[in-house]
Amino acid sequence: MQVYHLDLHELPLFQGVPAAEVEQFIAATGAKIKRVSRGARILEAYEENHNIGVIVEGEAQVLAEDRFGNENVSHNLERGEMLGSTSAIMPQIPYDMAIEALTDVLVLWIPYQSLLTAGPKLGHTHGLVMKNLLEAFCRKNVLMMQKIKILSQKTLRERLILYLLYKEQRQGKARVQVPGRVQLAKELECNRSALTREISSMQTEGLLHTGEDWMELDAVKIAAMD
Template identity: 25%
Template sequence: MKKEITYKDIPLFANIKEMDLNQLFTCLRSYKQKYKRGENIIMEQDNVQYIGVVLSGMVHMLKDDIWGNQTLLGFMEPGELIGESFAVRRSTESYVRFQAVKDSEIIFLAASSIIHNCPRQCGFHAQITQNMFQLMGEKTVQLMEKIEVSSKSSLRDKILAYLSLMSQKQNSRYIESPLTRTELAEYLCANRSAMTRELAAMKEEGILDYDKNTYNLKK
């Protein structure tokens, strides 16, 4: 079970003194909101004025096509940002949908108060701006990882590319995936039954072993 995250664990607030947080939240016009599993947080075409930080739960970034099919573009766990790429654009209209896939709590911070000069000249303002752009760079890398995985020519290669990325991030061949089997199939843009068959074939060949959302890479 994951440890509950605190504000000092959140990368957006790195190098900001705990005593300054209350002033920061006032300056950035913050508010918290809880969402039930399956509830939408930001809809496509919403104007995004606030940057969200996931405090608990998990959020999926989804793209829906005109036929109602959805593609899982990314997932955000506690400490990660949602909506920041849209909130800092000239046009703040969201291109995607953000949905809570577990009961979640989000703290929202006014984007304009982060990216513009602070009239109060708060000491932490330059730091949180620096932190935000660092995190936006990391989000870009995550989307590149998604492209890397989904661009593989075969389903087996997509599965192995995803597991390889998780292995590198967790520094272990024993991997705990944050995605359920259904969510993983959606992330890979694959049929769940076909993915299950491919996993079973790789297990039989001794390439990997698995149990629910844990995987052990053997080769």
């Protein structure tokens, strides 16, 4: 697949790397771009994997599998976010997360071993990519901590408010894009009917404004709750 039209240099992994050097990186590491259809698994839990993936287009979700084989939504992945890094870097540790495509997805797969040995070929570019890779790992840890904080809230209302506040931080605006009610209920680990009632109640109280695919907290009224 031709990659020049995908603006790969705009991905966080290639921040500071000119487009031409991104092409050189692709060639030097043997990275490939593959398409995954909506609803298909990009990675299965416990699957052997030797590549670090980067979402180029589309959206996916991370599913955590418990000891009984049940799956819960951990978090979503959008353009620029990485997947498969844990199983690629530490294959000796069983990785119980699956990745499922929520839309048609393009994934850039970078062989981990090639990434490690490509330094002499790529010079400064390799250093930039490794720096960006470490920053991405840190962002991933932040998302996991945020997930823990959301689910530790005592009430569903508090979960939803904190979830939306984190969305505001990441999207940089008050009116944030959100998934459908079924998906949102999975992310908040609650009953869909209970979530619908809570959203309706918050709308009635003027705490929340919603559209088909967006939500916006009333900052003044939310602040007054503290």
